[in-house]
Amino acid sequence: MQHDLTLAANALRMLAVDAVQQANSGHPGMPMGMADIAAVLWSKHLRHNPADPLWPGRDRFVLSNGHGSMLLYGLLHLSGYDLPIEELKAFRQMHSKTPGHPEVGLTPGVETTTGPLGQGLANAVGMALAEQLLAAEFNTADHTLVDHRSFVFVGDGCLMEGISHEACSLAATWGLGKLVVIYDDNGISIDGDVKGWFGDDTPARFEAYGWRVIRNVDGHDFAAIDAALNAATENVGKPTLICAKTQIGHGSPNKAGGHDVHGAPLGAAEVAAVREALNWPHAPFVVPDEARAPLDARERGAAAQREWEAVLASHPRAEEFTRRMRGELPAGFDEQAATQLNATVAKAETIASRKASQNSINLLAAELPELLGGSADLAPSNLTQWKGCRSVEKATAGGNYLHYGVREFAMVAIQTGIALHGGYRPFGGTFLMFSEYARNGIRMAALMRTNPIYVFTHDSIGLGEDGPTHQPVEQVATLRLVPNLDLWRPGDAVETLVAWQTAVRHRNTPTALVLSRQNLPHQARDEQTLADIQRGGYVLMREAADKPLQVVLIATGSELDLAVQAQRQLADKGVNARVVSLPSCFTFEQQDAAWRRSVLPAGVPRVAVEAGVTAPWRQYVGLEGAVVGIDTFGESAPAAALYAHFGITVQAVVAASLRCLGG
Numbered sequence: 001m002q003h004d005l006t007l008a009a010n011a012l013r014m015l016a017v018d019a020v021q022q023a024n025s026g027h028p029g030m031p032m033g034m035a036d037i038a039a040v041l042w043s044k045h046l047r048h049n050p051a052d053p054l055w056p057g058r059d060r061f062v063l064s065n066g067h068g069s070m071l072l073y074g075l076l077h078l079s080g081y082d083l084p085i086e087e088l089k090a091f092r093q094m095h096s097k098t099p100g101h102p103e104v105g106l107t108p109g110v111e112t113t114t115g116p117l118g119q120g121l122a123n124a125v126g127m128a129l130a131e132q133l134l135a136a137e138f139n140t141a142d143h144t145l146v147d148h149r150s151f152v153f154v155g156d157g158c159l160m161e162g163i164s165h166e167a168c169s170l171a172a173t174w175g176l177g178k179l180v181v182i183y184d185d186n187g188i189s190i191d192g193d194v195k196g197w198f199g200d201d202t203p204a205r206f207e208a209y210g211w212r213v214i215r216n217v218d219g220h221d222f223a224a225i226d227a228a229l230n231a232a233t234e235n236v237g238k239p240t241l242i243c244a245k246t247q248i249g250h251g252s253p254n255k256a257g258g259h260d261v262h263g264a265p266l267g268a269a270e271v272a273a274v275r276e277a278l279n280w281p282h283a284p285f286v287v288p289d290e291a292r293a294p295l296d297a298r299e300r301g302a303a304a305q306r307e308w309e310a311v312l313a314s315h316p317r318a319e320e321f322t323r324r325m326r327g328e329l330p331a332g333f334d335e336q337a338a339t340q341l342n343a344t345v346a347k348a349e350t351i352a353s354r355k356a357s358q359n360s361i362n363l364l365a366a367e368l369p370e371l372l373g374g375s376a377d378l379a380p381s382n383l384t385q386w387k388g389c390r391s392v393e394k395a396t397a398g399g400n401y402l403h404y405g406v407r408e409f410a411m412v413a414i415q416t417g418i419a420l421h422g423g424y425r426p427f428g429g430t431f432l433m434f435s436e437y438a439r440n441g442i443r444m445a446a447l448m449r450t451n452p453i454y455v456f457t458h459d460s461i462g463l464g465e466d467g468p469t470h471q472p473v474e475q476v477a478t479l480r481l482v483p484n485l486d487l488w489r490p491g492d493a494v495e496t497l498v499a500w501q502t503a504v505r506h507r508n509t510p511t512a513l514v515l516s517r518q519n520l521p522h523q524a525r526d527e528q529t530l531a532d533i534q535r536g537g538y539v540l541m542r543e544a545a546d547k548p549l550q551v552v553l554i555a556t557g558s559e560l561d562l563a564v565q566a567q568r569q570l571a572d573k574g575v576n577a578r579v580v581s582l583p584s585c586f587t588f589e590q591q592d593a594a595w596r597r598s599v600l601p602a603g604v605p606r607v608a609v610e611a612g613v614t615a616p617w618r619q620y621v622g623l624e625g626a627v628v629g630i631d632t633f634g635e636s637a638p639a640a641a642l643y644a645h646f647g648i649t650v651q652a653v654v655a656a657s658l659r660c661l662g663g
Contacts, residue, residue, distance in 0.1 A: 007291035010278045012076060013251050014187045016070035018275055018284035019091035019098070019267045019427050023312065026092060026100065029248040029261035030068030034153060034184050034220070037244055038374035040225040041182070042075050043294040045233065049301030050080035053082065054252045056325045056422065057308035060111050060127045060553040062322035064120030065155035065184065066101040067263065073098045076109040078287065080298040083108060085285050104420065104448050112420055113448045116440055119413050120160030124541070125167045126417020126426075128179035128239070129395050129402075133372070134423045135399035138171065144313045145308075149178040149233065151380075157520065158349030159183065159202060163441075166410030170549045171239045179239035180232045180386040186248040192227040192259045202458060206241045213578050219246035237396070253277045313627040325422045326371050327451075327507055336367050337501045344497050345530065348522040351542070353515040353557070356493035358383035360500040365389070368504065372401030372418060375429040375455075376411050382429030382457045403592045408434045415452035419445075425504060427453035432472040433480065433513055441508065446484040449508040459489065460611035461646065463560050467636030477616040479512055486586040489610075491513040491540075491560030492523050495583050497608040498533040502587065516558045519637050524580075536587025537599055541567055541579035541630050550576045552600060554620055556583055559628075562609055566653035575657065582620075611643070626656035 012035040020026035041061075063072045070091060076083045083097060090096035092375045097107045101115030111127070114120035126152040135146040159166055168376040172180055183202065187194055189259060203213045217228045225244070231273045249261030253273045266274065283290065312318050323330065340363045349356070365371050365386045375384045385401060390401035408430050415426040432644070435442065435456055445452055461471045479487050486509050486591040487498035496515070503511035527535075532538035541564055543549045551570070555563035570577045580599055582588060588596065600606065606625040614627035620658040621627060630646045643649060 006041045006044065006292045007288070008043065008078065008252070008294040009035040010280055010292040011287045012038060012074040013069060013082040013278065014275070014282070015074040015088060015285065015287070017266060017271055018434060019070050019073070019088050021268070021271050022089065022284070024265055024629055026265065027067040027263045028070070028266055029188070029263070030065055030155060030184065030259070031071035032256075033070055033186050033246040033248045033250045034068065034174070036220045036222060037225050037246070037430070038071055038075055039294065040222055041229060042225060042297070044078060045229050046508065047148065047149065047301070047304050048079070048297055049305045050109065050298050051302060052305060053081065055305050055308070057148055057305065059419070060150040060623050061109055061122045061661045062114065062127070062150065062152045062159045063102055064113030064123040064152055064241040065117065065233045066120060069100065069102050072102055072110065073107070075295065076107065078292050078295040080209055080296055081109045089090060089285055093360045104417055108219045110148045110327055110538035112417065113287045113444060116444065117155070117157040118159075118163040119441060119444055121152055121154050121158050121168035121646055122163050122410050122441075123417035124150045124179065125171045125176065126414035127421040128171070128176040128465060128574045129174055129414065130174060130418045130421035130424055131178060132394065133398060137397055138315070138317060138321055142642070143310055145309055145315055145321065149180060149226065152179070152181045153182055153184060156187070156189055156198055159200070162196055163413060166407035167414060168206065168211070168239075168492065169209050170404065170407065170410060170414070174392065175396060177237045177396075178227070179234065180242065181239065182242045182244055183245055183640045185243050188248045188257070188259050188262060190259060190262055191342070194374045203243055203573045210238060212236055212238045213238065217242055217244045219244035219295045220250060227497050247559065248304045248487065251278050255513070272343050280590035288552070307428055309323070323423070327422065329505065330367060338381060341497055341501070343495070343529070344472065344494055347493070349493050350519050350521045351493055352517055352519050353493070354491050354495045354517060355510070355513050356490070356496035357455060357513060359425055359493065360388065360497045360663040361386045363497070364504060365498060366615065367443065371427050372402065372424040372426045372582035374404055374411065374427070376404045376408045376434070379403070380429055381431070382455055384427070384429040385440055402428070404428065408437040409441055410659055412438040412445065412452065412454065416441065416450055419450040419452050420448070425451070425453070429455035429457065431458045431470060432475050433458070433470050434534045435475055435512075440450055442479070442485065442512070443482055443508040449484060449511065451506045451508065452502045452510050454510065454512045455515065456512055457487045458512045459515045460629065461634040462518045462611065463644045464642065465636055465641040468633040471634035472612070473633060474613045474614050476610070485510055485512060486584060487512040487514060489557040490583045491555065491557055491581055492520045493579065494522070494525065494530070495533055499583060502534060502584070514557065518545055518558060521561045523560065533583070534587070535591050536584035537580060537582040537591075537596070538579060539599055540564070543578040544571070547576050549578055549601065551660060552578045552604050553653060554580045554582070554606060554617070554627050556610050559609045559611055562648070562650050562653055565650045566657065569654050570657055571652060573658070575661065577657065606655075607656045607660060608654060609648065611648050622659065626660050628652045628656055
């Protein structure tokens with residue numbers, strides 16, 4: 001084994017060295033330093049099937065230090081995934097399957113998109129959590145259907161990031177005994193020796209969280225690595241951190257151990273020196289069969305999957321498990337959704353949209369056992385709990401509601417991991433203002449085209465007395481700028497339910513639900529208008545048919561009723577106005593041009609009203625239109641006083657409309 005693994009590890013090193021050299025960019029140091037650990041893990045411990053990268057019974061492997069992506073690409077190639085050597089030669093090139101950082105959905109075998117340090121670790125916490133909750137739900141005395149591990153590689157940078165503290169604290173609290181993190185303790189980051197800025201006692205820190213820590217493992221000793229992994233896979237009800245001492249750039253005679261090898265090609269002379277030092281006589285991208293053999297997982301992976309499929313075939317809930325892992329909605333969901341919507345219309349409630357959201361969750365949870373809710377220590381304010389939900393304390397005991405504590409960033413990144421794992425539809429709540437703490441995690445979910453749901457309440461200056469620190473002004477606008485993020489700001493209980501139904505239907509899109517603290521009046525709709533909500537933007541109140549349309553009023557959320565009232569006042573002044581509700585710009589922009597023109601006809605002045613920054617609305621109102629909003633920070637006062645103070649009123653909408661008409 002020793003000889004074969006040496007060849008396999010050196011193959012990983014040279015594939016990384018040669019790919020980075022050919023691309024003239026990349027990070028060779030980490031792949032060279034972690035190659036020995038990777039060779040042991042992937043040859044002896046990782047259960048996976050290269051022929052079926054989405055096999056539900058596989059172990060998950062996450063490269064949180066994603067800059068070392070060539071290590072993962074080498075592993076996937078040598079293990080037998082559909083990643084031919086031509087793709088490794090095209091490292092970091094346009095349209096290749098080997099981008100600079102791993103991307104899920106692009107490269108077979110990549111479990112999550114990593115690069116922003118620490119987030120892959122948090123994603124893996126979500127994966128491990130999903131595994132243990134599914135095991136509690138589906139395993140029986142006769143059927144061990146869910147039984148796999150999540151392995152994570154992390155570096156110093158991952159553990160410097162604050163998200164690692166948030167996520168790893170939760171991992172211990174939840175007792176994620178099948179989470180194994182291997183820490184590449186090489187003491188080097190881009191700036192040099194980390195002693196000047198990373199003096200943590202990392203093993204003690206993780207022990208304080210409640211992790212099992214395996215200290216001082218020689219990351220270049222196959223036997224020591226194997227022993228540590230054997231110990232780590234003995235489930236003691238705690239996550240495990242293996243602290244592996246490695247040398248960055250191991251195998252580079254002149255650059256190993258220094259920061260110069262971290263993030264730049266070695267150069268032709270040093271590449272030649274590495275070949276000589278490793279006794280690697282092969283040309284770039286040539287790997288002999290004896291070096292491939294230890295990592296080739298095709299036969300053993302197929303055998304492991306056949307065994308698992310036999311368990312699935314005899315499981316009494318095999319169909320339900322398969323449906324959930326595929327992310328499919330239950331049969332009859334659309335019919336139930338229509339019934340729920342009609343019932344909500346009939347109630348005609350004037351309630352806060354955060355309360356309407358809770359009502360929607362209650363309805364959906366009865367149909368979707370895969371809903372896995374949570375909040376960042378704001379459940380009574382976000383109203384994210386529902387009748388019959390059960391809090392998760394230890395994951396092995398099950399449950400369907402997560403108390404994340406004050407950890408917004410970890411919450412959204414863990415949600416992403418849960419969604420990537422499959423089997424659950426996660427949602428989590430916080431105040432809209434605190435989406436700022438979680439912003440990069442939201443962006444990463446959108447980049448990955450996965451589908452968590454974010455419940456953002458207290459959506460405007462309408463939250464009142466808490467003041468400008470808690471009053472979001474620019475957040476809705478900037479979240480709308482995130483590609484592939486569907487943001488809904490519903491104007492009443494009916495739109496809120498449609499927003500939720502849309503969110504759970506999304507397969508490849510995260511959703512942000514932006515909800516009010518204050519009550520929102522019910523808006524009357526006919527059957528056609530009710531159906532049009534799902535288009536994201538629609539005509540709520542039509543203009544009088546007996547005279548030309550003069551102005552279009554566009555509104556969202558709590559300001560929708562201002563537009564409705566303004567239409568009436570304009571009618572009294574002889575002005576023929578239309579009210580357009582635009583709860584989801586994302587969904588509206590996906591409609592065909594004919595629909596969008598029918599809602600917002602050309603040549604008619606437009607006035608938008610929303611309690612947020614005004615600039616983004618220029619895409620809809622143009623330079624000739626008007627926007628009623630707020631371009632300063634808020635104040636501490638009751639909501640009604642704030643709306644009056646900042647001029648977000650019916651009178652302001654009427655006045656803006658008249659100005660657009662030259663009045």
